[in-house]
Amino acid sequence: xxxxxxxxxxxxxxxxxxxxxxxxxxxxxxxxxxxxxxxxxxxxxxxxxxxxxxxxxxxxxxxxxxxxxxxxxxxxxxxxxxxxxxxxxxxxxxxxxxxxxxxxxxxxxxxxxxxxxxxxxxxxxxxxxxxxxxxxxxxxxxxxxxxxxxxxxxxxx
Amino acid sequence: xxxxxxxxxxxxxxxxxxxxxxxxxxxxxxxxxxxxxxxxxxxxxxxxxxxxxxxxxxxxxxxxxxxxxxxxxxxxxxxxxxxxxxxxxxxxxxxxxxxxxxxxxxxxxxxxxxxxxxxxxxxxxxxxxxxxxxxxxxxxxxxxxxxxxxxxxxxxxxxxxxxxxxxxxxxxxxxxxxxxxxxxxxxxxxxxxxxxxxxxxxxxxxxxxxxxxxxxxxxxxxxxxxxxxxxxxxxxxxxxxxxxxxxxxxxxxxxxxxxxxxxxxxxxxxxxxxxxxxxxxxxxxxxxxxxxxxxxxxxxxxxxxxxxxxxxxxxxxxxxxxxxxxxxxxxxxxxxxxxxxxxxxxxxxxxxxxxxxxxxxxxxxxxxxxxxxxxxxxxxxxxxxxxxxxxxxxxxxxxxxxxxxxxxxxxxxxxxxxxxxxxxxxxxxxxxxxxxxxxxxxxxxxxxxxxxxxxxxxxxxxxxxxxxxxxxxxxxxxxxxxxxxxxxxxxxxxxxxxxxxxxxxxxxxxxxxxxxxxxxxxxxxxxxxxxxxxxxxxxxxxxxxxxxxxxxxxxxxxxxxxxxxxxxxxxxxxxxxxxxxxxxxxxxxxxxxxxxxxxxxxxxxxxxxxxxxxxxxxxxxxxxx
Numbered sequence: 001x002x003x004x005x006x007x008x009x010x011x012x013x014x015x016x017x018x019x020x021x022x023x024x025x026x027x028x029x030x031x032x033x034x035x036x037x038x039x040x041x042x043x044x045x046x047x048x049x050x051x052x053x054x055x056x057x058x059x060x061x062x063x064x065x066x067x068x069x070x071x072x073x074x075x076x077x078x079x080x081x082x083x084x085x086x087x088x089x090x091x092x093x094x095x096x097x098x099x100x101x102x103x104x105x106x107x108x109x110x111x112x113x114x115x116x117x118x119x120x121x122x123x124x125x126x127x128x129x130x131x132x133x134x135x136x137x138x139x140x141x142x143x144x145x146x147x148x149x150x151x152x153x154x155x156x157x
Numbered sequence: 158x159x160x161x162x163x164x165x166x167x168x169x170x171x172x173x174x175x176x177x178x179x180x181x182x183x184x185x186x187x188x189x190x191x192x193x194x195x196x197x198x199x200x201x202x203x204x205x206x207x208x209x210x211x212x213x214x215x216x217x218x219x220x221x222x223x224x225x226x227x228x229x230x231x232x233x234x235x236x237x238x239x240x241x242x243x244x245x246x247x248x249x250x251x252x253x254x255x256x257x258x259x260x261x262x263x264x265x266x267x268x269x270x271x272x273x274x275x276x277x278x279x280x281x282x283x284x285x286x287x288x289x290x291x292x293x294x295x296x297x298x299x300x301x302x303x304x305x306x307x308x309x310x311x312x313x314x315x316x317x318x319x320x321x322x323x324x325x326x327x328x329x330x331x332x333x334x335x336x337x338x339x340x341x342x343x344x345x346x347x348x349x350x351x352x353x354x355x356x357x358x359x360x361x362x363x364x365x366x367x368x369x370x371x372x373x374x375x376x377x378x379x380x381x382x383x384x385x386x387x388x389x390x391x392x393x394x395x396x397x398x399x400x401x402x403x404x405x406x407x408x409x410x411x412x413x414x415x416x417x418x419x420x421x422x423x424x425x426x427x428x429x430x431x432x433x434x435x436x437x438x439x440x441x442x443x444x445x446x447x448x449x450x451x452x453x454x455x456x457x458x459x460x461x462x463x464x465x466x467x468x469x470x471x472x473x474x475x476x477x478x479x480x481x482x483x484x485x486x487x488x489x490x491x492x493x494x495x496x497x498x499x500x501x502x503x504x505x506x507x508x509x510x511x512x513x514x515x516x517x518x519x520x521x522x523x524x525x526x527x528x529x530x531x532x533x534x535x536x537x538x539x540x541x542x543x544x545x546x547x548x549x550x551x552x553x554x555x556x557x558x559x560x561x562x563x564x565x566x567x568x569x570x571x572x573x574x575x576x577x578x579x580x581x582x583x584x585x586x587x588x589x590x591x592x593x594x595x596x597x598x599x600x601x602x603x604x605x606x607x608x609x610x611x612x613x614x615x616x617x618x619x620x621x622x623x624x625x626x627x628x629x630x631x632x633x634x635x636x637x638x639x640x641x642x643x644x645x646x647x648x649x650x651x652x653x654x655x656x657x658x659x660x661x662x663x664x665x666x667x668x669x670x671x672x673x674x675x676x677x678x679x680x681x682x683x684x685x686x687x688x689x690x691x692x693x694x695x696x697x698x699x700x701x702x703x704x705x706x707x708x709x710x711x712x713x714x715x716x717x718x719x720x721x722x723x724x725x726x727x728x729x730x731x732x733x734x735x736x737x738x739x740x741x742x743x744x745x746x747x748x749x750x751x752x753x754x755x756x757x758x759x760x761x762x763x764x765x766x767x768x769x770x771x772x773x774x775x776x777x778x779x780x781x782x
Contacts, residue, residue, distance in 0.1 A: 037262075039259060039262040039263075039266070039639070040635045040639070041262065041263065041266045041267075041632060041635040041636040041639050042262050042265065042266045044266075044628075044631065044632040044635055045265075045266035045269050045270050045273075045632050045636075046266075048270070048273070048625075048628050048629070048632060049269065049273050052273070052277070052625070083255075083258055112257070112258040112261035112262060112265070112375065113258070132372075133261050133262060133264075133265035134261060134264045134265035134268055134269070134371050134372065134375075135265065135269070136269070136272060137269050137272050137273045137276065138276075140269070
């Protein structure tokens, strides 16, 4: 049936109501984020938030588990805690930076460590950004979007 | 010519023997005269043994006590060092840092979860309000349609007007019913949304405040923990320094203890030298009292000369050894005192550092308050979570009732549209009415479509919200578990911090005080140690005696004057380390001199305590040594 010009088409904002509205255009595959944290509640919260932001998430509870996961490929960003058993975040970053395959992988460090001495080593490091906990969800999502958009300048892969 | 066939050679030999006897007699007489001092002289040697024994025993006891004390202090210092480096079993600082980080993690995830749920709720609210707008627009279209129908109906004859009036009334009635349903449903939803919005306004302010509080709380906790950790570094440095010096004192103590062992050796030597002198005195005393001596015994001055030289050598060696040992002891003790001074200073510095680290510190209390504060902030997230879930539940209820009610109107809408079409068909000339009937039908289709679409979208949104809620619940469960654990751990970690505070302050002052006592003890021992004067006082008379005896017997020192047995015994004396063997040799010689020849028959010639019988003086039976 032909629509008369006098009757307007009902409009809605269906795309906004989808809780997991993708942050990237739907024709592109979702970016994969590896969430690394030993605190299960934090892992679950980050996964929930990022999934609703349109990202694919995988998890690891420490650095060594994360390294194993990285070995299988397909990770676009690592959301990393610093203080973890077995292998802490700092060691994880050193390891991946020494591996040409992951040298330019963006890492968003999210940590409760705010001591300047502890964080100094990460400041100015290529493809590493640091956020201090507690951080608002929108700030975290914005940080993730910024890091995902980041392109290496020196370690092009 | 000599009378009675006695030739000159025989006379000469007799004269020579007589001269020799005279010379020995004179020497013995002189020796007898020095006997009066010999008794006192050897007593001096024995006194040295006793006195040095007393002094060294006092020293050794003091040293042993000091060593035990130092070991205890060392143990306490090690315990303290472990605490300072957070290596004790409590690991108080590490536990506190871990707890602090987990508390921050809890706040981060709990508040983040609540905020993200709020965002989801906001999206649903937007959707609901959008649906309401769509519905209102549709209702307005229906109302316009009713007006148009009524205008068109006025243009036709009165018989047919009723048909259109009826259609218009039906449409109007339907619109009214739908409006009522929508007004009621959206009114309820708006009420909930308004409630949520007001709550959200407060929540945003509260969460902004809580975030600041959480960050401030975490920061103050971290600062205090960092401050304590940094303040303990100098304490740990001092403690390491103390441990190093304590190790050095062990070496000094060990050197003193080794030197002390010389005293025992020297004391034994001196006892044997004194016993040697005693034997000589006894023998000479016996010679002066012939009734007490076996017939034919005499003093062998040549052997006596060489034996005294052996004694003299041992006395000299003993003196040198004991003087060196005394010096070592004095040096070692002085070194201990010097190190003690350094330690006293280090202990004082460590106590100061510990005091500075914990002076007025409410670390344990602060930790308890701040971590509880952080956990309480995380509980706010939990409350938000519950509130959002309650609001979502209410919206779900209203939305469900609305979609059910609207669905029930679907049939009426279609019926009205059909009636309008039927009415228009009766009047084929009423083109306008026919178009209106078509429009009514289209609107009814649109209404149905919108209603269905709204229901579907709303249900989808609510289904996703349900998913979010289920996911949130799972996360919340994990957070609740973590929160319960953290709460239960707060007193334990707080106690650990209090113990660390207490341990560092108490031990640092305790080890300093303990060491101060030991140091004073060492300082008190050293002045009682008067070896140089004691050595001079006790050794000089014996040395003088030896010199006098050697001088008196120097005429008999020629090796030709010694028989083979005496030479062998002397060689044995020289080759022995302690005076025990010398004393045994003396004793054997004295016994041999007193016993008839051949009494050692059946024993091997080199058996201990035996002396081969002199070959050249068998007939004389005067062997002394």
